[in-house]
Amino acid sequence: MPTTNADIAAAFDQMADLLDLRNANPFRVRAYRNASRIIGGLKIDLAALVGANEALPKLPGIGADLEEKIRQLARTGHMRELDRLRTQVPPGVTELLRLPGLGPKRVRALSDQLHAYSPAELLRAARDERIRELRGFGAASEKKIADAIQAHLSKKPRVKLAVAAQYAEALCAYLRKAPGVIQVAPAGSLRRARETVGDIDLLATAADGAAVVRYFTAYGDTERVLAAGDTRASIVLKAGLQVDLRVVPAASYGAALLYFTGSKAHNIRLRNLALAADLKLNEYGLFRSERSRGRRAAALVPVAGATEESVYAALGLPWIAPELREDRGEIEAARKGELPSLVERASLQGDLHAHTRWSDGTATIEQMAEAARAHGLTYLAISEHSRRLAVARGLDPARLRQQGAEIERVNAGLRGITLLAGIECDVLDDGALDLPDSALARLDVVIAAVHSKFDLPRAKQTARILAALDNPHVRILAHPLGRLIDVREPYAVDMLAVIRKCSARGIALELNAHPERLDLLDVYCRMAKDEGALVSINSDAHSVHEFDNLIHGVSQARRGWLEPSDVINTRSLPELRVWLRAKRD
DNA sequence: GCCGTTTTCGGCCCGACTGTTTTCAGTCG
Numbered sequence: 001m002p003t004t005n006a007d008i009a010a011a012f013d014q015m016a017d018l019l020d021l022r023n024a025n026p027f028r029v030r031a032y033r034n035a036s037r038i039i040g041g042l043k044i045d046l047a048a049l050v051g052a053n054e055a056l057p058k059l060p061g062i063g064a065d066l067e068e069k070i071r072q073l074a075r076t077g078h079m080r081e082l083d084r085l086r087t088q089v090p091p092g093v094t095e096l097l098r099l100p101g102l103g104p105k106r107v108r109a110l111s112d113q114l115h116a117y118s119p120a121e122l123l124r125a126a127r128d129e130r131i132r133e134l135r136g137f138g139a140a141s142e143k144k145i146a147d148a149i150q151a152h153l154s155k156k157p158r159v160k161l162a163v164a165a166q167y168a169e170a171l172c173a174y175l176r177k178a179p180g181v182i183q184v185a186p187a188g189s190l191r192r193a194r195e196t197v198g199d200i201d202l203l204a205t206a207a208d209g210a211a212v213v214r215y216f217t218a219y220g221d222t223e224r225v226l227a228a229g230d231t232r233a234s235i236v237l238k239a240g241l242q243v244d245l246r247v248v249p250a251a252s253y254g255a256a257l258l259y260f261t262g263s264k265a266h267n268i269r270l271r272n273l274a275l276a277a278d279l280k281l282n283e284y285g286l287f288r289s290e291r292s293r294g295r296r297a298a299a300l301v302p303v304a305g306a307t308e309e310s311v312y313a314a315l316g317l318p319w320i321a322p323e324l325r326e327d328r329g330e331i332e333a334a335r336k337g338e339l340p341s342l343v344e345r346a347s348l349q350g351d352l353h354a355h356t357r358w359s360d361g362t363a364t365i366e367q368m369a370e371a372a373r374a375h376g377l378t379y380l381a382i383s384e385h386s387r388r389l390a391v392a393r394g395l396d397p398a399r400l401r402q403q404g405a406e407i408e409r410v411n412a413g414l415r416g417i418t419l420l421a422g423i424e425c426d427v428l429d430d431g432a433l434d435l436p437d438s439a440l441a442r443l444d445v446v447i448a449a450v451h452s453k454f455d456l457p458r459a460k461q462t463a464r465i466l467a468a469l470d471n472p473h474v475r476i477l478a479h480p481l482g483r484l485i486d487v488r489e490p491y492a493v494d495m496l497a498v499i500r501k502c503s504a505r506g507i508a509l510e511l512n513a514h515p516e517r518l519d520l521l522d523v524y525c526r527m528a529k530d531e532g533a534l535v536s537i538n539s540d541a542h543s544v545h546e547f548d549n550l551i552h553g554v555s556q557a558r559r560g561w562l563e564p565s566d567v568i569n570t571r572s573l574p575e576l577r578v579w580l581r582a583k584r585d
Numbered sequence: 586g587c588c589g590t591t592t593t594c595g596g597c598c599c600g601a602c603t604g605t606t607t608t609c610a611g612t613c614g
Binding site: 025026027028029030031032034035060061062063064065066100101102103104105106135136137138140141144188199201227228229230231232234244246259260262264267268270271272274275280281282283284 | 587596
């Protein structure tokens, strides 16, 4: 079993947990956490490099020591120091760190003094009222811990972006009516458009923060209030989602929005840039400290803060789009003036993947065409399932011909939008396609899709998909990882090999915009861009409403640094036709 | 454990809230 980057990241994270519990130097702990985050988001396969005896790339925050540990993990699957630490901390204790309100110090106190080594054991201690006996704890902490464990044991998964966005919109609309409120904006991972969101972060500006907090905690959908001060508050919605609100003065809006949007790693980079320029950055603004005669303390003079642009500018940077703020090279790119001009929803001219009643959609061809036009699109490919997907009434060659005739008939009466004849053709177990080449050759666009045998071993799955990509008619690879968020893991496949094949054969990778899929993942969007492969942002709409989902695909593409030129359906129909007809080897 | 256009040693982001404390430690984002 080869070691993946995810394995290395997990080992480093566990190392950080264990060191934290053993009261190690906090900066050493941070070094492991940083390394974990960096490796977790890395596209290069580190273990493969080690296996090939090649040099590892120079990674920020990874020095000689951690590099050696990466080598150990790659070669043996183990890390001596981690194995040793594991024997010194009872298993289960690190799980206690996952409980909100418990950090390393308190977990240590609880496990050392109460011998509570797991959430279940700690819950028992809370019920026996043994926690309140400890120094530094009281009845209130005991109850909080008990509540936290119960919430943890019935843990809700992160909420999908599209769902969180709905709650956030309603909350923002409510907050805009709060007394004295000036601005309200979503922040946090929601604003960065991460595919799932752990909680909703909102920012408001007002002169009187306490009044806004009072109004916020009175929100009708509130299950309970976790904390409420003059500048911040946290509530839990009845749906189980936590919402954090911060209120700052209007002059701090930009600095606060920057700070609460994150990511944490991006913020740390910005603060370090500020420090290097002898400035101080916090959620209230960017400040220069000036010593004046007769005063002991230096005065803080505001330099910027009302807008995000002002803060970035004062740090010598252009504004950076929230989707890029993950410390994945955006600061360096900004410095060099090499930030991508990200794709936008308005860049999309068409959609190459939608279904109708001919297979498992709910609308007619006309209705889908009309809806796509109403969403500002100028072309739409009707791409039904193929016969193998019988549950979805997939088309066989005969029905495909009939459907093609109807598309032609409908097209003749359409104004402002053009229909293309497509197919979402199943990839069979051996990589062959589900329809004969003679049927595929008549279509405008053929999308190859894996809908079966998700659990093939990596080598077999990769070979199967590569074989499908060899079919000369294939122009797009649908939802390349097959994952359903929170439901089905991505299948095991060598994405670099798949992306290189797509690049070589001029095949686009689909970024399926359905909120359950958001497949291609952001890191692979970037890999596709780096490898010169195109991406197609498709709705996979099965009803007239689902064209709205395109925005989620665009957000994911932006997280993957994609520009309009990287996305095939930003092209006009004539340009697209040129690409569709281009000769392949 | 990492890092360096002042540094190879001595730093390492910063403020709010809570619960426990009588002035602060721990946790969180």
